[in-house]
């Protein structure tokens with residue numbers, strides 16, 4: 355065993371025989387393996403020897419938090435949420451962690467998608483249903499291509515808080531605080547709306563609870579049954595190329611089911627009637643997250659009970675700051691967004707802090723850099739993580755490195771989104787590592803927020819149905835088109851691996 359020291363970080367990384375030389379060969383991680391010993395020692399300046407508690411983040415600097423005027427009102431709202439039931443259960447988080455471990459090993463694939471920012475004004479059963487069934491459609495397409503289970507994770511039922519690049523916004527000479535998500539303030543450009551209002555915390559909790567209730571109903575009440583695959587096509591998609599392509603697959607699924615029934619398969623089996631669906635959001639607003647942090651009575655461990663999966667954003671992942679402190683102590687599966695700005699050694703340290711026992715499925719690294727930077731930077735990140743023996747689930751967010759402003763609208767080009775996914779698969783194929791999933795800002799609505807794709811949305815179309823409160827989302831047709839592209843890449847990987855196995 356070799357011992358390497360990175361002087362810049364004061365970080366000691368031990369590499370084993372399966373470290374450096376393994377880079378060139380295809381490598382899978384066994385999910386059934388018990389968690390291996392951590393191989394990375396966190397520098398003493400970053401070590402946190404004090405014990406963790408749901409409130410220990412308060413002793414660290416916290417980025418992107420709202421400035422409330424009335425602190426007493428905040429305390430009241432937080433106390434109210436603290437008395438409310440948890441939104442999720444620890445056992446569900448453990449199940450999700452197992453699924454994500456499979457994705458790390460290439461035995462499953464993660465489909466992560468939903469609104470950039472959920473909104474109080476856009477809350478409706480139809481919108482939740484349309485996002486849900488689009489995710490179901492996409493998961494059918496992906497499972498068909500990839501031949502692996504699809505882990506469905508919605509950016510939903512809690513995706514309310516937004517980190518912003520600038521604290522203020524100026525329009526026609528008037529400067530107001532930036533919109534930070536409906537859980538904090540309102541999107542309208544008025545002083546009143548932009549004031550941080552603690553009552554919004556309670557409203558966001560209630561909307562999340564109601565949304566989750568419906569999602570659980572869809573997942574376990576028959577809506578998501580495999581016999582209904584051909585009924586999930588959204589009405590406005592029926593006459594589109596993607597809609598037709600989807601129906602071809604749906605017909606083949608129907609035929610396969612008929613065949614299996616003829617062979618004696620029991621259609622009452624849970625996998626025929628139900629599906630697993632998990633929720634996720636950015637762990638940004640720490641007052642809210644702390645109020646929903648609960649100790650699981652069966653394991654005695656702490657869980658963030660606002661969602662099954664929480665992620666730390668690109669703007670709040672500082673190694674010695676509050677968000678990393680909070681996240682290191684909750685036992686949910688978690689993620690971190692990573693741009694090209696992150697140094698590979700810092701990534702290794704961050705992983706060691708968040709997943710010191712190296713548990714597969716605990717940590718997803720969600721990369722978001724744009725295609726070109728991804729081709730340049732991702733290989734050295736993967737190499738550093740591999741060399742340290744750390745197990746992570748690599749996920750591609752092709753949205754956040756591809757935002758631009760056109761005619762005054764924030765937008766993204768379909769072609770750039772697809773290119774980043776292409777680069778992500780190419781890099782993993784080249785390195786023999788596993789592309790574990792995609793993370794999309796998307797909606798089941800027929801919006802015109804991203805340019806291009808088969809729907810041919812042009813720059814001039816942007817103002818026609820631009821409804822997002824923050825970043826532009828792929829519409830249903832563009833999302834399905836992405837799913838077909840990813841499915842094709844998954845199929846190619848599967849075929850290449852089968853070929854390699856038979857040679």
Ligand SMILES: O=C[C@H](O)[C@H](O)COP(=O)(O)O
Nearest residue numbers: 470516517518519520824825
């Ligand atoms: O969704 C992510 C961020 O909140 C968003 O990209 C920030 O946008 P901004 O750069 O306009 O603040």
Ligand SMILES: C=C(OP(=O)(O)O)C(=O)O
Nearest residue numbers: 517667668669691722754
């Ligand atoms: C803010 C987000 O992403 P990032 O942290 O990658 O900018 C997001 O996904 O909503």
